[in-house]
Every structure is written in structure tokens, then in C-alpha cells.
Amino acid sequence: QLQLQESGPGLVKPSETLSLTCTVSGGSISSSSYYWGWIRQPPGKGLEWIGSIYYSGSTYYNPSLKSRVTISVDTSKNQFSLKLSSVTAADTAVYYCARHERAGGAFDIWGQGTMVTVSS
Amino acid sequence: DIQMTQSPSSLSASVGDRVTITCQASQDISNYLNWYQQKPGKAPKLLIYDASNLETGVPSRFSGSGSGTDFTFTISSLQPEDIATYYCQQYDNLYTFGQGTKLEIK
Numbered sequence: 001q002l003q004l005q006e007s008g009p010g011l012v013k014p015s016e017t018l019s020l021t022c023t024v025s026g027g028s029i030s031s032s033s034y035y036w037g038w039i040r041q042p043p044g045k046g047l048e049w050i051g052s053i054y055y056s057g058s059t060y061y062n063p064s065l066k067s068r069v070t071i072s073v074d075t076s077k078n079q080f081s082l083k084l085s086s087v088t089a090a091d092t093a094v095y096y097c098a099r100h101e102r103a104g105g106a107f108d109i110w111g112q113g114t115m116v117t118v119s120s
Numbered sequence: 121d122i123q124m125t126q127s128p129s130s131l132s133a134s135v136g137d138r139v140t141i142t143c144q145a146s147q148d149i150s151n152y153l154n155w156y157q158q159k160p161g162k163a164p165k166l167l168i169y170d171a172s173n174l175e176t177g178v179p180s181r182f183s184g185s186g187s188g189t190d191f192t193f194t195i196s197s198l199q200p201e202d203i204a205t206y207y208c209q210q211y212d213n214l215y216t217f218g219q220g221t222k223l224e225i226k
């Protein structure tokens with residue numbers, strides 16, 4: 001079955017860029033039916049959608065993060081990636097990648113999540 | 121942007137109890153509302169989509185209802201494995217989650 005797996009550094013210095021990759025296995029990222037998204041969760045807090053991408057490269061972002069976020073896709077590797085620039089301690093969180101339907105808004109398959117700490 | 125307000129923020133109930141969580145949207149979102157369960161250290165799991173549709177494989181004791189601005193999530197008979205935090209999420213305009221409801225066993 002379809003699985004998603006996040007990867008990337010667990011520690012990032014303040015003012016630097018956080019970079020994560022989500023690898024999709026058991027299915028194609030090029031499906032016309034789905035978008036691929038990033039969601040984060042600070043320790044002990046709730047969920048925040050960061051942004052989503054279609055296999056064609058079309059993206060949309062949370063307005064509160066838009067100026068610092070770039071999401072890209074590599075269909076040849078069945079991966080999509082997140083870059084978050086100028087990070088601060090407030091960006092410390094578990095970062096999840098997830099799939100959602102193009103025609104709907106339910107995040108139906110999630111990665112296990114990866115903890116990223118912003119600290120010098 | 122659309123704000124989602126869940127209540128209560130925490131809830132203690134006994135095994136077998138009927139449990140209800142509410143979610144209110146700051147504007148009309150039709151039925152564009154989903155519910156998730158998150159257990160400690162785990163990713164959220166989709167339970168209910170489009171306000172009232174049960175995701176495949178989810179036990180029938182879970183249900184959802186509502187439209188417009190007011191929504192309800194119900195567990196008809198609480199089981200020990202239902203201990204988790206529950207989130208609502210709207211997708212009428214981008215994606216926003218409620219702040220969560222932490223469910224504990226009494």
C-alpha cells in the first residue's frame with residue numbers, strides 16, 4: 001500500500017533553511033487524483049498546514065508562511081520536498097508529509113513525521 | 121482565513137460512554153469538514169470526511185454530522201483504544217485545523 005516517509009536534518013540553526021524530503025512508495029506521485037502536502041505540529045500543540053503541491057508542480061501555501069516556504073516535486077524520484085527559510089525557534093515542530101485528494105480536502109495518508117529542532 | 125473552534129479542549133469519560141465533540145467554523149464551510157484521531161507519538165488518522173462519511177476501515181461507533189458552521193463528532197460507546205486527541209479540519213478555503221480535543225478515560 002502507499003507509504004510516505006519524511007527525511008532530513010533533525011537540527012537546524014536559527015536563520016538557516018530547513019529542508020525536508022518526503023518519499024512516496026507503493027504508488028506514483030504522478031497520480032492525477034492527488035495533491036501532496038506538508039503539515040507541522042509544534043511540541044504539545046495543534047496541527048498547521050504548510051502547503052501542498054501537485055505532480056505538475058502547481059503549489060499553494062499557507063499565507064502565514066508563504067514568504068518563507070518553497071515546495072517542489074521530483075517525479076523521477078517519487079519525492080516532494082519542503083524548504084522553510086529564516087527559521088526561528090518557533091519553527092521547531094514535528095513535520096508530516098501527507099496525501100490529499102485533488103477534489104477534496106481530506107489528508108488520508110500520512111508519513112510518520114520527523115522532529116526538527118531549531119537551535120544553535 | 122477560516123478559524124475552527126473545538127470544544128471542549130479536554131474531556132474525561134468512562135468506557136461505554138457516548139462522547140460528543142463540537143467544532144465551529146468562523147464562516148459557512150458547507151460540509152467541507154474532516155475529523156482526525158491522533159494518538160501520542162503518531163501521525164493523525166482520518167476518521168470522518170465530508171462531515172459525515174466514515175473512512176474505510178474505521179469502526180462504526182465513530183460518526184460525524186453537521187453543515188454550515190456547526191459540526192459534531194460522536195463516539196457512540198467509548199473504548200479504551202479511543203484515548204487520543206481529536207481534530208477537526210476545514211477545506212472550504214485552504215486548510216485549517218481546530219485546536220484539538222484531548223480525550224481521557226475516567
